[in-house]
Amino acid sequence: MPASSLEDYRELQEKIGYHFKNIKYLETALTHRSYKNSGQNYELLEFLGDSIVNFLVVDFLVENFPNYKEGVLASAKAYLISEEFLSSISEELEMHKYVKISGKSKFVSSSVLADLFEALLGAIYIDSGRNMNELRRLFFSKYGDRMKEVIEKELYKKDYKTLLQELTQSRWKERPVYRVVNVSGKEHDRIFEVECSIREYRAIGSGRNKKEAQQEAAKKVYQMLQNA
Ligand code: MN
Numbered sequence: 715m716p717a718s719s720l721e722d723y724r725e726l727q728e729k730i731g732y733h734f735k736n737i738k739y740l741e742t743a744l745t746h747r748s749y750k751n752s753g754q755n756y757e758l759l760e761f762l763g764d765s766i767v768n769f770l771v772v773d774f775l776v777e778n779f780p781n782y783k784e785g786v787l788a789s790a791k792a793y794l795i796s797e798e799f800l801s802s803i804s805e806e807l808e809m810h811k812y813v814k815i816s817g818k819s820k821f822v823s824s825s826v827l828a829d830l831f832e833a834l835l836g837a838i839y840i841d842s843g844r845n846m847n848e849l850r851r852l853f854f855s856k857y858g859d860r861m862k863e864v865i866e867k868e869l870y871k872k873d874y875k876t877l878l879q880e881l882t883q884s885r886w887k888e889r890p891v892y893r894v895v896n897v898s899g900k901e902h903d904r905i906f907e908v909e910c911s912i913r914e915y916r917a918i919g920s921g922r923n924k925k926e927a928q929q930e931a932a933k934k935v936y937q938m939l940q941n942a
Contacts, residue, residue, distance in 0.1 A: 726812050730834070732852055734841050743837035746815035746826065756833035759840070763832030766839055767795050770853050774861055782865075793870030794861055796940065797881060801827035803857065824884040874932040881939055882912050890935060892928050910935045915942070 723740055727733050734740045739759070747755040771794045775787045782790075793799055804827035813822060813830060835849065842848050864870055882888050895918060896907040907920045910931035915938050919930025 722812050726807065729807050730838075730852075731856060732838050732842075734837075736841055739837040739841045740834075743833040744809075744812050744814055744830065746813060748816040749814040750816060756829065759833040759836035760829045761836070762839065763834065763836030766835045766849065767800065767832055770835075770850060771795055771861070773850065774854060774858065775865075778858075778862065779865060790865050790870045793864060793872075796877075797824055797828040797884075798877075799864070800831045801825075801884075803860075804828065804831045807831075874929050874936050878910070878912075878932045878936040878939070881936065885939075886913065888912060890932065892931065894924065894927075912939075915939060 719741075723734075723737060727740070742754045743756050743759050745755045747757060749755065768791075771791055772787075775782075775790060775794075779787065779790075801824035809827055809830045810822040813826070815822065815826070835853070838852070839846070839849050878890055882890055890910050890912040893909050893911075894906060895909045897904055898907075899905045904922065905920055906922070906924050906927040907918055908924060908927035908931050909916060909918050910928065911917075912935060915935050917931050917934035917938065919927045919932070919934060921927035921930055
């Protein structure tokens with residue numbers, strides 16, 4: 715391993731507040747599938763880390779906001795596991811400096827940044843001997859204040875058209891397109907159907923006015939992209 719990457723790994727571990735027993739896990743967590751000659755990439759660790767983030771966020775919400783309605787907690791959760799939130803953590807850790815990816819330094823997308831943070835959690839989980847308590851302590855102490863701020867300032871309450879547009883702008887520098895595909899019902903009892911599409915993703919939402927229908931369509935596409 716070149717000295718420079720050992721130095722990088724040391725710096726990153728300082729920032730995370732965790733020191734790997736087996737540095738291989740950290741290296742894998744930082745390797746994108748596009749990277750040449752990479753034996754292993756981060757995909758499996760990301761798959762694991764995705765579930766870990768879900769769990770830790772819910773655990774945090776239940777512990778700190780036990781009196782909130784479940785619907786509110788669900789919205790807060792959706793935001794706290796979103797690409798926007800997780801990539802902002804990765805940005806703070808300057809993950810673009812450490813990732814091994816082809817065409818690096820030009821642009822690391824927010825989707826990859828979010829994945830990197832998930833992979834990192836997966837790597838720590840495995841490296842610590844699957845010690846969820848340690849990971850939980852680490853995650854809460856590093857990001858607890860920020861998660862509380864999201865809830866207290868209601869930063870998660872963005873509407874879906876805005877959320878979707880921010881996501882597609884950061885991923886592809888493109889905006890979704892909305893189109894009324896059907897109007898039915900009598901004059902004062904109309905049902906609008908609007909299609910929202912971006913690239914190969916599309917969904918139809920319905921509502922009593924265009925705005926409602928657009929929101930529903932945007933929500934569906936947003937959820938598709940979150941799982942894509
Ligand atoms: Mn992911």
